[in-house]
Amino acid sequence: MVFDPRKLALLISSAQGSRSMNALAREADVAVSYISRLLRGKIDSPPSAQFLKKIADVSVGDITYTDLMQAAGHLSEAEINELQNNDSQDINWKERALIAEAENNELKRTLKMIQNFCERHIAE
Known part of the structure; x- marks a missing residue:
């Protein structure tokens, strides 16, 4: 249950796909500046579960809410296994x-x- 900013940035980038950061933010109804700071590793604490759910809901590809929650350090190993x-x-x-x-x-x-x-x- 450790926040991994690099892994989270990679997952969000994958969830973004070929869309612009603005398009991702608009579709997820989140601040583009926050996504930018996450992608650049400028955030020291994990994003909320609500934010991650919004990103997962508009993800292109196979990035799941569970993947994002794990990278953010919100899930224990037992919770991850149960969700999987x-x-x-x-x-x-x-x-x-x-x-x-x-x-x-x-x-x-x-x-x-x-x-x-x-x-x-x-x-x-």
Whole structure:
């Protein structure tokens, strides 16, 4: 649980992607000057969890709230492990939902084909 300014700066830079600092600040609804100071290592204390959540919510790429919270020193190892376990469970549910949706779409296409076949052959 130690604030790592360099790691946090790298994560925020990755979350920024190709956007300008102004664009990131605008999308996250945070001060661009604060982002600038974080990226330049000019902040001695970690940003708030609320600030990190705002950055994570507009992140491009795979930077997570957990990553940012860890670099800011807000999470213990136990909390990190628990969150990563929960993230894995969330991914499994998302994967299952996507599979179910794909199967449902395939079923709809099959039923439509059967309906079209029946309509053609009943009309004859």
